[in-house]
Amino acid sequence: MATNTEPMRRLTRERVLDAAVALADRSGIAALTIRALATELDTKPMTLYHHVAGKDAILDGVVDRVFAEIDDPPADLPGREAIRHRCVSARTVLRHHPWAPPLMESRQNPGPANLAHHEAVLACLRRGGLDWQLVAHAYALLDAFVYGFALQEASLPFEGTAEIAGLAEAMVNAFPDGAYPTFIEFTTQHV
Amino acid sequence: MATNTEPMRRLTRERVLDAAVALADRSGIAALTIRALATELDTKPMTLYHHVAGKDAILDGVVDRVFAEIDDPPADLPGREAIRHRCVSARTVLRHHPWAPPLMESRQNPGPANLAHHEAVLACLRRGGLDWQLVAHAYALLDAFVYGFALQEASLPFEGTAEIAGLAEAMVNAFPDGAYPTFIEFTTQHV
DNA sequence: GTTGTCTTCGTACTTAGTACGACTGGCTTG
DNA sequence: CAAGCCAGTCGTACTAAGTACGAAGACAAC
Numbered sequence A, B: 001m002a003t004n005t006e007p008m009r010r011l012t013r014e015r016v017l018d019a020a021v022a023l024a025d026r027s028g029i030a031a032l033t034i035r036a037l038a039t040e041l042d043t044k045p046m047t048l049y050h051h052v053a054g055k056d057a058i059l060d061g062v063v064d065r066v067f068a069e070i071d072d073p074p075a076d077l078p079g080r081e082a083i084r085h086r087c088v089s090a091r092t093v094l095r096h097h098p099w100a101p102p103l104m105e106s107r108q109n110p111g112p113a114n115l116a117h118h119e120a121v122l123a124c125l126r127r128g129g130l131d132w133q134l135v136a137h138a139y140a141l142l143d144a145f146v147y148g149f150a151l152q153e154a155s156l157p158f159e160g161t162a163e164i165a166g167l168a169e170a171m172v173n174a175f176p177d178g179a180y181p182t183f184i185e186f187t188t189q190h191v
Numbered sequence C: 001g002t003t004g005t006c007t008t009c010g011t012a013c014t015t016a017g018t019a020c021g022a023c024t025g026g027c028t029t030g
Numbered sequence D: 001c002a003a004g005c006c007a008g009t010c011g012t013a014c015t016a017a018g019t020a021c022g023a024a025g026a027c028a029a030c
Helices: A013-027 A034-040 A055-069 A079-096 A100-106 A112-127 A132-154 A161-174 A181-190 B013-027 B034-040 B055-069 B079-096 B100-106 B112-127 B132-154 B161-174 B181-190
Strands: none
Touching: A013 A034, A013 A055, A034 A055, A055 A079, A055 A100, A055 A112, A079 A100, A079 A112, A079 A132, A100 A132, A100 B100, A112 A132, A132 B132, B013 B034, B013 B055, B034 B055, B055 B079, B055 B100, B055 B112, B079 B100, B079 B112, B079 B132, B100 B132, B112 B132
């Protein structure tokens, strides 16, 4: 007899993907299972299959959601600034979803937001007067740079200089004497 | 009563990882399961656990194996050339193991070969006279560039220009009219 | 009221990782 | 040579996860 008190009890693909992103943000990508997702949505696993094709579709959808979060620069921004705007936004987005970069790189079915983002960047570079060859290189570079940066941040999931210093020291001590000197110096210098 | 006719019937961690890489090369990373690996080695799943700690350890080990395949440049090569040598080698290696890049980015326990590689590149850049700040940027760039390139190659798993052209056309036709013009032009131009 | 469709979900099958404990063949120690 | 230890091997079985199948409920159109 309990009637529907909360709004939007009806499930939709959007709600499923929202919950998936929220769950991944909260508990990591490994915790994103059909069953956990169903629990999150207060329903049962098989219910989800009427809104998404399966686990893979959820992952694809989630990746596209992340792309969609990247902010479009205002249309009147000049090329270089527009690209910069996108990169900064992408970095912020990826920092909010540290589980995302590896996923983005392993999925191969790009969604609409993904395509739109690529389209915009390519068009921007192209308008800058680069030929296709250069666009290709510049694009790979940008993409890789943003990802690389995000990955680096993601794999250093702690904050506060003191904590970093402590960890670095622990790592250094764990190495055999004289091993990886440059790496160690890099680590200790760069934080 | 069948005695050991083939050499090296005894299992070892090395043999397990060898088989794991071979299996991934042949059937993709998704097919790399404990059971399949056991079959490949003509044994039973639980046997593997006396040589590796578990699935994750296998993945970590496999990643380090890939790093180990990257060729060390001769010691007398000048800095720029040494780096180039490594990048070229890395690209070749990653092309042989198209499943590797996403794995490399998602694992977080670097093995010895991984560390040695990073160490060498950092030392090389450092010897080039860059300060730490620049080293950090150059390093991220290099790393990301090689990965990005490998990923791009990996996600276009077909050969032959005709085939590519056909696929490109199919993609173009699948898009709504007028969508992603730059992306499409890029695709058709760049192949 | 009957019928059809959309949504929900109970049940159960399948694949995968892995804990537990038994067996075994060889090597050590007396 | 006998007794026992032990690393390596596996049979069995439990758990978690994805998902196929079909029944049950809600609701709209006739």
